[in-house]
Amino acid sequence: MLRAFFRTEAGSTSVLLVATAVALLWANSPWGGAYEAFWHTPMGLSFGSADFSLDLRHWVNDGLMTVFFFVIGLEVSYEVRLGQLRDRRLIAVPAVAAFGGMLVPAGIYLLLNAGGPGAAGWGVPIATDTAFVLGVLAIVGARCPDPLRAFLLTLAIVDDVLAIIIIALFYTAELSVPALVTAALLLAAIATLRRLRIWRAPAYIVLGFALWVATLESGIHPTLIGIALGVLVFVYAPSDQKLLLAGEAVQEFTQEPSARAAREATRRLQHAVSVNERLQLRLHPWSSYVIVPVFALANAGVRLDGETLRAALTSPVSIGVAAGLLAGKFIGISLGTWLPLRLKWGILPGNLVWGQLLGGAAVSGIGFTVALFIVDLAFPDPAVRAEAKIGILAGSLLAAALGWVVFRLAWDRGGVCAPPEAEPDEELPELLSVPVGPDDHVRGPAGAPITIVEYGDFECPYCGRLHPVLEELLRKNPDVRLVFRHYPLRTLHPRAAPAAIVAEAAADRGRFWEMHDVLYDNQRFLTDADLEHYAAQLDVPPWDDVPRHVSRIALDEASGRDSGVRGTPTLFLNGVRYQGRLDQESISRAIADLRRSP
Structure with missing residues (x-):
């Protein structure tokens, strides 16, 4: 599961880069005015006199990104039950590192912006972009072993969960109690279906969409529902009985090939694997190759003319975001890794050394998807929003460069593990x-x-x-x-x-x-x-x-x-x-x- 995730996320980085470049070129081209106009195009559904409408950017940010966070919820559920997170000793270190990698960037940002108009943006530099980080690690290649990817994936999962909680607690508009009660009832209904082991996709789709609408109307950001639904999806290791039945069905098909035997073998094979894993297999490519690039296309477009760049160079918002991503992430994750190891709270996965961990801490300063997401929630002023986006781009590029240098220095010491003594x-x-x-x-x-x-x-x-x-x-x-x-x-x-x-x-x-x-x-x-x-x-x-x-x-x-x-x-x-x-x-x-x- 981890290797499939690495291949998908790392492979999609080029698509994400292209989408980001297209957004920047479009916003800075002679047709730059059409960029904002296009993403503000309204689109909705009508049922008689009832009307539900959002502009295209909100359909992307509130709708498609709910699917993205649903996939994160699936990953969390799988890793806790069957994967990397089931060994609590392996969770402690990346979990504390993720916590440090959020506290320190937020602290650096607030040092520069507390009490000012940009104070609400302290959440922008806290999140790591998993797709970009794994893409950079793929470029780093042999200098980055699989255990470091596993460590950073665990860190990113914890990071994503904490970021969603922060969005729900600190970036939520006024609450609508009737809509919130409706959402709670719908979520309970979905949990009841799961408990009764009723696996009818149409029922979950209808209830899930109704839950998304109710959550959107309640004032809570619907991405929280995405991750909650992902966690609720059932996951299990294949039982011996299911494997035996699948094997018998495949053997029957090989002995007497027929459409009926093929259908039965397919059904048995599917049932041997949990719904969680099947959904991950189907949705990961859509999330990585479509949803996240479309999100980048809708949100990364920012004017980079002389006036905007001059404002960003002196803006505490831009500087705070860039410094939080570059220095805050590096310091926070490094300290958050050292502390639990020093106190013997947990262990590292396998065989990592400090040169690799420091390189991972550096590239974790690449914040893009969730960072842009929080920018849209934190800043109503388009000018401040543009300064924050410039800070994200600058900080992410510098973090990637710092990570490359650290990995290069660690590798050039000889490609040998040796304790200092x-x-x-x-x-x-x-x-x-x-x-x-x-x-x-x-x-x-x-x-x-x-x-x-x-x-x-x-x-x-x-x-x-x-x-x-x-x-x-x-x-x-x-x-x-x-x-x-x-x-x-x-x-x-x-x-x-x-x-x-x-x-x-x-x-x-x-x-x-x-x-x-x-x-x-x-x-x-x-x-x-x-x-x-x-x-x-x-x-x-x-x-x-x-x-x-x-x-x-x-x-x-x-x-x-x-x-x-x-x-x-x-x-x-x-x-x-x-x-x-x-x-x-x-x-x-x-x-x-x-x-x-x-």
Whole structure:
């Protein structure tokens, strides 16, 4: 589910960028007057004497964006029950980070605007734009591992929920009690249908639309209803019975293909997956590729002439928004990450290091969708609204640039995980201190003329990224063998040592390399329960003879320290430290040089 989300959100960033550019070009073209005129075109429904009408911008902001927040509600429901948020230890850190990433930007904004005409805009710089952030992370590429994307997605979900609550509490107009009571009754009716397990789509569509109209009329922003309905959608893990029935239906179709069997197989397969997941699959592309870009087209158009830019350069609103997104998000998320880790309230997903976390904190200052949304609610004055939008554009661009620089600096330090206390002042040895022996874990032919010795850590993100590179090198070079030696960095990666122990337990059964591959393929999931699950799959007793396995790992660590290993991954090619980049082209070039050497 996470990987599908990443692909959709990151892929839609280009569409969102195009929509933003079109809005800016349109608003600043000779036809700029038509931009506002078009989005103020009224459109509505009439039922006899009853009339319901909004202009196009409000249909987008109040209508289509309700679907966007409905998808967020679906994500929240799924992640809490089956996904990333079900492990409370993994929620604590990004949740506190999200809270810090809202408090500090709001505080910076209010320092500049408290008591002034722009004071109501303190909510503008608090929200992170998930689509843009994931798009930037896709551009960052290998410098950003999957655990950081998972961490930022969790942070963004918490961020979105808090932003919706803030919109409901602080950006709501006068309340209409009759409409509010009607909305409450309709919501109760939907909850009752869910409780009775009545799954008739037309009933939910009719009640949902009526609830949206009632909420809009009540004065509460209808996006709150979007996320509430998303949370109510039922989600469950496929039961064994449903999987069995689906499998039988598919088997029946393969044996006797027919329209009836195809329909039955389709029905059984659909019922095996929860409504929540099916809706996410259907609505995510619409939300990411249509709704959010249309929202950007309707709201990002702002005049960027000399007069507007001069006003923005000195406007506390523009400066407050930009500073809140750039500095506030970075400081707030960094402190919000450090505090729960320091107090041991939670853990990070898998194998993140501070360089990556700081880069994630920086790009989280990209605020667009919800920021523009709150601008429309906070500022009735078009001039102030334009200044706030310029602040959003400037702050988001600067945050993206800062994130790129932080990721680049973290990567250029060598692509190696190393705790600060491991940085030596002395000159490191160049030669492998302990030659490859019969007790080593070797993959490849025993008589291979070229040997790669890797000192690795199963929780290290750079080791995880190197893993497929080395696999491909072995596949293309049958005269190369790989030796793996343990070097768990306990201060950075608390799950690395238990993972190494389980790998040694697998080695006792002759299954080291199978476990090695499983651990690297599941780096984000290395809890004791996860390790025991992997061991059970390979028929390995994970915690038998732990003292002997710890001693075996200690021998690898000692040989690594004597060889000058201070971080992971560290490679030795034919006993000599490899100092190049950890990519396939660079390592292949070093192997070719070894072949040519006498």
